[in-house]
Amino acid sequence: MYLKSCKVLQDTIPNKQVYPFNIPSLQELHELEFPTNVTFFVGENGSGKSTLLEAIxxxxxxxxxxxxxxxLYEVHKAESSLGEYIRLSWLPKISNGFFLRSETFYQFASHIDLLEHPNKYAAFGGKSLHHQSHGESFLALFMNRFRGKAIYLLDEPEAALSPTRQLSLLKIIKDLEHEAQFIIATHSPILLGYPDATIYSFDNGEIEAIRYEETIHYIVTKRFLAAPDSILRELFDEERES
Structure with missing residues (x-):
């Protein structure tokens, strides 16, 4: 591992009643450790997982x-105000890596197109990311850009990946596991199945380590696949009653 822990300087935050400092899971966070090379952040939308990943x-x-x-390019978005109030502990410190943010990946692809470097597509399979499907462009990035000693921060990479390609991402992570560190915010029960990973849940107003089988993603998916007709009937009956 390279990144050992993340500390939130709670005493220096001027106003904990404003976003993102009022997110319950982040209000209670003082230090989060990364004991394995692969870590997952899970939780409902708004639980703080992507906010913390962006701050890192x-x-x-x-x-x-x-x-x-x-x-270096600009996208109209809120800046990471939380980043000013966290400190990272490294052993050793590394500077190589990448932050994948699914919702702004189009703008990243446009930024690469505007570069004047003759080999600008070498890290993306040899052609513009805009000339590939969304899923193909994500895999091209993972397969060609991800290598060596680095830290990779992925925010919902499954957004563009079919189940089969999510399995391909797991293989890429496995191939790099002994050189690279991954921290991934995800809703995917497939990605969460990566063996021996650390999984942090951001639900219930706190951040806690849980087992794969304890994630709501695993529980709901397993229940649905075991009895889809029953689940759908129950769901639709609830809608009619409401």
């Missing part, structure tokens, strides 16, 4: 719109 990217000096340290 900010402290890594990655572009918080997506990219690495050398990807």
């Amino acid at each position: 990217a900010d402290r890594c000096d990655f572009n918080t719109a997506g990219g690495g340290r050398q990807n």
Whole structure:
């Protein structure tokens, strides 16, 4: 591992009643450790998982719109205010890596197109990311850009990946596991199945380590696949009653 822990300087936050400092899971966070090379953040939308991941990217000096340290471009979005109040502990410190932000990946692809470097597509399979499907462009990034000693921060990478390609991402992570560190915010029960990973849940107003089988993603998916007709009937009956 490279990133050992993330500390939130709670005593220095001027106003904990404003976003993102009023997110319950972040209000209670003082230090989060990363004991394995692969860590997942899980939780409902608004639980704080992507907010913390973006703050870590900010402290890594990655572009918080997506990219690495050398990807300088602007996207209209809120800045990572949480990043000013966290501190990262490294052993050893590394500077190589990438922050994948699914919702601004289009703008990242446009940024690459505008570069004047003759080999600008070498890290993306040899052609513009805009000339590939959404899923193909994500895999091209993972297969060609991800390598060596680095930290990779991925915010909902499954957004563009079919189940089969999510399995391909798991294989890529496995191939890099002994060199690279991954921190991934996800809703995917497939990705969460990665063996021996650390999983942090951001639900219930706190951040706690849980087992794969304890995630709501696993529980709901397993229940649905076991009896889809029953689940749908129950769901639709509830809608009619309401």
